[in-house]
Amino acid sequence: MKLIVVGGVAGGMSAAARARRLDENAEIIVLERGEHVSFANCGLPYFVGGEIAAEADLLVQTPESLRNSLNLDVRTNHDVTAVDAAAKVVHVQTPHGTATLAYDALILAPGARAVRPPIPGVDSPVVTTLRTVGDAVALREHVLGGARRAVVLGAGFIGLEAAEALRMRGLEVDVVELADHVLPPLEAEMASLVRDELGRLGITVHDGVAAVSIDSDTGTDTGTGHAATVVLADGSRLPADIVVLSVGVTPDTAPFAAAGVACERGAIVVDEHGATSIDGIWAVGDATVCTDAVTGLRRPVALAGPANRAGRLVADAVLRPAKARPMPAPVGTAIVRIGDLAAAMTGANRRSLEAAGIGYQTVHLHPNSHAGYFPGAQAIHLLMHIRVTDGLILGAQAVGADGVDKRIDVLATAIRTHLTAADLMDLDLAYAPPYGSAKDPVNLAGMIAENVVDGTVTVWQADRLAEVASSAAVLDVRSAQEYATGHVRDALLVPHTEIRERLDEITAFAAGRPLRVYCESGMRSYLATRILAAAGLDVAHLSGGMSTLRARLGDAGGLLVVPDAEPAHA
Amino acid sequence: MKLIVVGGVAGGMSAAARARRLDENAEIIVLERGEHVSFANCGLPYFVGGEIAAEADLLVQTPESLRNSLNLDVRTNHDVTAVDAAAKVVHVQTPHGTATLAYDALILAPGARAVRPPIPGVDSPVVTTLRTVGDAVALREHVLGGARRAVVLGAGFIGLEAAEALRMRGLEVDVVELADHVLPPLEAEMASLVRDELGRLGITVHDGVAAVSIDSDTGTDTGTGHAATVVLADGSRLPADIVVLSVGVTPDTAPFAAAGVACERGAIVVDEHGATSIDGIWAVGDATVCTDAVTGLRRPVALAGPANRAGRLVADAVLRPAKARPMPAPVGTAIVRIGDLAAAMTGANRRSLEAAGIGYQTVHLHPNSHAGYFPGAQAIHLLMHIRVTDGLILGAQAVGADGVDKRIDVLATAIRTHLTAADLMDLDLAYAPPYGSAKDPVNLAGMIAENVVDGTVTVWQADRLAEVASSAAVLDVRSAQEYATGHVRDALLVPHTEIRERLDEITAFAAGRPLRVYCESGMRSYLATRILAAAGLDVAHLSGGMSTLRARLGDAGGLLVVPDAEPAHA
Structure with missing residues (x-):
């Protein structure tokens, strides 16, 4: 042979x-x-x-x-x-x-091989890719040789890893991404957390904008003192000693x-x-x-x-x-470290589910990486897409400082083995306070999703905020202090522990409109929703709470207000 | 209602x-x-x-x-x-x-509730359990009040956590365990790693021995200056200001x-x-x-x-x-932190498999927690029990400083969903250099086990060393430097890269006996075994290599030697 x-x-x-x-x-x-x-x-x-x-x-x-x-x-x-x-x-x-x-x-x-987009100047010597040992050695030499500014074209996995690496070397780094947000396969509410971390690292992100040319500057002729200028469609001009091209393969x-x-x-x-x-x-x-x-x-x-x-x-x-065994169909699990965070995904995202015509529902949660009473617990921001008909897990994504890789690996295994949300509740995961919780984030994701699948609760998604704000009565069940830091315009504040005694007030506020409830993470609003549903009200709560809403919508086009900035509420 | x-x-x-x-x-x-x-x-x-x-x-x-x-x-x-x-x-x-x-x-x-063994003195006030907040507060006060020596009876999960806690407070701590080794549900080759870590922390372990009495000392009458003395069946007398009872519930x-x-x-x-x-x-x-x-x-x-x-x-x-969904049968996943290590298990162990009469095979590996070329990679010591007939995963255990919880959680999910060794090869786990390897430890465990299940290789287990040493030709395929640090008595040294050119010498050494090969972790011996099997020899390699053998057998009753200590080899 x-x-x-x-x-x-x-x-x-x-x-x-x-x-x-x-x-x-x-x-x-x-x-x-x-x-x-x-x-x-x-x-x-x-x-x-x-x-x-x-x-x-x-x-x-x-x-x-x-x-x-x-x-x-x-x-x-x-x-x-x-x-x-x-x-x-x-x-x-x-x-x-x-x-x-x-x-x-x-x-x-x-x-x-790296895709080379048809941008004028893309073949200039200042432009490099990061695919081979030779590429990496040359780039490192360039960096150690005094390069001060870098532009990374493409905010996918390798692009962001390259941007972080260059920033660690002290360069000023701009990242340019044609798609709406960094790490395009990630959902927007996850990508915004990565963008925040890039900002914390001192990396400037330009998203939703194309690079239109890479102008090589001949020495100091242009006055920038840098070898090139990357010109964006919005007119921005980004000086660069190095341009790293990472727009796909x-x-x-x-x-x-x-x-x-x-x-x-x-x-x-x-x-x-x-x-x-x-x-x-x-x-x-x-x-x-x-x-x-x-x-x-x-x-x-x-x-x-x-x-x-x-x-x-x-x-x-x-x-x-x-x-010989057949090769498995890929689940598409991937992870990237950005600063102190890990961002990971497995299975399908909204775009691929919509392309495939699969009906799905999404749940969001923000559990601690391990028992909250044990030092060092940090939030994991987790979302899971499930098939509406039966709770089959279709995809999951997570961002956080600790324990993200573990939960995504368990969920990748669950997707490979065709588990449903209900099955996740039953997983026997290793628990001691430094490692997890008696109800692990994966168990919780299953419980939350199963409540949606079996109709125990109804959720609404952050991207429907405008519609909700215009047609529903919005109830904020957080504390007064949390409310004061910013809330949905015209939301009624009723802390979740007061729901039972203020049912009449809430019913009057609803005035026949559907009630749409939220809290910070989705837990208190779930409890409130169960009480309000038992009282016969049409009620749904916000998946992932304000935490997810802010991550997905930012200031939500004025629909989020802080009390000082709005007219006094009745 | x-x-x-x-x-x-x-x-x-x-x-x-x-x-x-x-x-x-x-x-x-x-x-x-x-x-x-x-x-x-x-x-x-x-x-x-x-x-x-x-x-x-x-x-x-x-x-x-x-x-x-x-x-x-x-x-x-x-x-x-x-x-x-x-x-x-x-x-x-x-x-x-x-x-x-x-x-x-x-x-x-x-x-x-805590089991109270029928030991004289077990009801003395110096004896406490650690089941309630009150227990913990009292124990903490005792510790802060000047206790200097503690004896923990029982080296299960809570016993070891208590021992570590007391040691962190500066006490001298003895742990007494009736079973052969600490953490009795763990296999011996895993428990020995925990015992080593306890030693590093300065905790003294007495295993395979019963406590026979707890003698309360009245003040300084006995001269120890401690409140009590725990007497063991081997005659040891352990002074104690505190005795923590943790022998089961x-x-x-x-x-x-x-x-x-x-x-x-x-x-x-x-x-x-x-x-x-x-x-x-x-x-x-x-x-x-x-x-x-x-x-x-x-x-x-x-x-x-x-x-x-x-x-x-x-x-x-x-x-x-x-x-209502039925309650899942427990997989029995558990984890404990000891010093810098995590020790975790899921599914069945040898004892329960033997009690249930299930035929199993065990594979051992020592992969890195993440890509070896990325800083901070640490060994995970991992074993997996599989059903001999089809590779069904029956149980897994791991000890290591990083990434243990993740691999055990994935394996717990695999056991819950009845995966086989071959299925593990196909899991799409999150890979970037800080988090894992392109072939994750879980994938590797599947590959190694599947090689056993489908007959690609035969393994021998460390506990058969005496039998192997007396009846087989033993081949060490590590480097000369590794050999010099200690090897199986009478083992022939042939580094794995020299197997092909020294086939005749190896065949002569075997002299019709079966060849039993080992290296440090099991990887090189696997490669060697494939070459030797192709040459028509009866060959098997040691599961987990010397790393597992030492952990399971210690000095193996003289079957492990260092060259200076043995007669010159022909």
Whole structure:
């Protein structure tokens, strides 16, 4: 068996290593276009920022270590330029000329390359991407060489990691994002928390705006003293010594498509075992298209974890097909550290659920990371999308300083295993005061969602505030002190402990209108809603309370007021 | 509806609160024998140790706060002495005399009380338990009043938390445990890591030994200057100003058993909705007996999390039976912090699997808590028991400084949802370098276990070392430097990168015997095993490597040697 693997990072190297463990006698050649294999691509921003000190730390494996331990023939700076599937050969550009290599099985793991948007100046030397060890080394040298200002184009995961790294080095950093908010896959009420943290770090965010040109400044001619100016559609001019381009990736598949491997929007189409449309050719990783586990939509998933795990399964499919397991549909779990926060997501978001036409409801909560009475507890801001018909968990997102990764991992497992909100209530999670609560945030998310699914309560969502404010009677059940810090315009203040004795007053205030209740986090308003529903009122409470509302709407276009700023209330 | 709940902590108060949320008009009385309701029972050790500063922090709710928010009639210092199930009344000892209260529904959540072993002196005033706020306040006062030495009887969860707390206050602390090792539900190779940490904290452990008496010393008469001496079966005499008794709990059910409520070894028997044998009476929490989710064995589960969650379900069963979900069988997830470590477990352990007659295999691994190239990565020592027939996950345990709670929570979810080892490989967990690895420890556990289940490799367990050493050829595939720090007697050293070129030498060394391979963690020996199996040898590798072997066996009765201490090897 002669196996050729194209691409020596993540999925490709995972496949090659597994292949050797399955077949001691196979000839296994790994062809990597770049200078390094099996490097820590997810570590590059931290190398730029200085948390990872040595370049050597990024090189998890080398061709030598892979030959020694796994007897792999790893060839760097080898670029596959063409495949002849009928002859079962690949044509390779090597440092010493061209070569033709024969294969019995070919695994394609070419990955993706950075998208270069058609902006004037995008090819200027001041513009870099952060995809390779070479990129990271050059960027670090540039930073240590005195760069003072950076502009990051794209506020996705890598863009924000790069922005944080550059800021840690003391640069002034602007981040530009075309979408409405940073980390576009995150919901708005989560992304705003990340934006606040970026602000705290001293990073300036420009969202909802396009970069229209990158003007290279020739020395001090323009007077900025910086190498370039990034011009935005709103007229802003951002001086920059460095521009980091991170607006997305696109599958790097041209020679394979040319060889007849079926692709869909540039990504290689594979079956559940990674087989392509051509016999003897498999593919894995960022260059392939997958079927989303929740929505069933087809999409590429450019994540290291799924690629690494799938690489192993593809090797199984090639070398022992009878025992090979199908590759799992991706759930799309992801996490990023920003300053003191983690922001994480799993499963579908509103946009993908709407694209797939799946009816959903969203619940929000802000539980403590561990028992509130134990020192160091911090709020986790958590949302969960559930299917309205049965409470199936469709997606979840969380932002917080502690315990976010744990809850998202449990919820990712719950989504993979098709749990419902009610099932979450029953999970036996590890509890001691330093780690969680007797009702863990995940249990609570299940309880809150199940109350919605089974009709115990009705919730309203923050984005309906304008409609609610114009048509409903709004009841604030927080304390007078909380009310005084800002409340929904015209909301009646009745602290939740006074609901029972002031029912008549509330009924009169409602005057036949539906009652829409809120508190700070959603817990007291839930208790109030149960009392008011028992009194026969049409009542719903705000999912996630004012905490979520502020995160989603900011000042809500004047619908949030502080008492001094409004006419005295009757 | 007149609902009486007996017991105002965890399960009881959870039931009462949910009952109110379901029925605004019910009369709900909570009778609590103690002074406090809804207090932070899991926080008591941390209050003693000083991490929780104020007594008020332990009082999560008070009768007043519960009346205000939930209109509950909470009566502390009310002890239910008898139940007349036919008349549907309870007899109560109140601070002001006796009372008789009628109910429509009765929920029993009396909890468990500390076991007092029949040791002479156990009733001395120097002996305390740590079950109530009063216990904790008294213990803290004693500590702050100058106590210098403490003996903790019982090295379970609460015993160790108490020992750590007392040690944090500067006391000399001895812990006495009758079982072979601390934290008896933990496997030996995990418990030894906890014991090492206790030693690092300066806590002395006496395991596998009984306390036979607690001799009260009258002042300085005995010359120790301490209030008592704890005498052990091995003759040790441990001076003590304080003795904390924490050798287990027993359901506190006498009046209910006397009323005819069916019990099993003292614990109340309930159906899946918490109903007891008597109509109109339900029960929940530490006083009840459950069916274990993995083994099907019946056992009480004295854990706060399941009690809190079950309380809510019992209220559903009482107040809206048509919608009530069955209570989940407990998975038995638990965690404890000891010094810088967390020790956690979920599902079944060897003892319960053997009691249930379930055939299992165990895999061990020592992955990093997050990407090794990112600063701060620390080893997680993880084991997983799987069913031999199909890889069903039966139990898991982990000890480490970081990320233990997360992995155990994911595995607890996997056990609840009946995942197999192979399923674990597919979990999409949140990966960025500060949080995990592209192949998360949970994914790795699945890969390692699946290799065992499908026969890709065979493992041997550390406890078979004596048998292996006498009948097999043992191969050490670590580096010469590692070998020199200690190795299995007569093991041949062949670093894993030299296996291929030294196959003949290894075959000659085996001389027809089975080859048993090991390395430090189990990864290199796995690679070696695959090469040797391909060469036709009978080969198995050590689960978890030397790291697990040392943790399980210590010096293995002389089977582990360092080169200087052994005859020169041929």
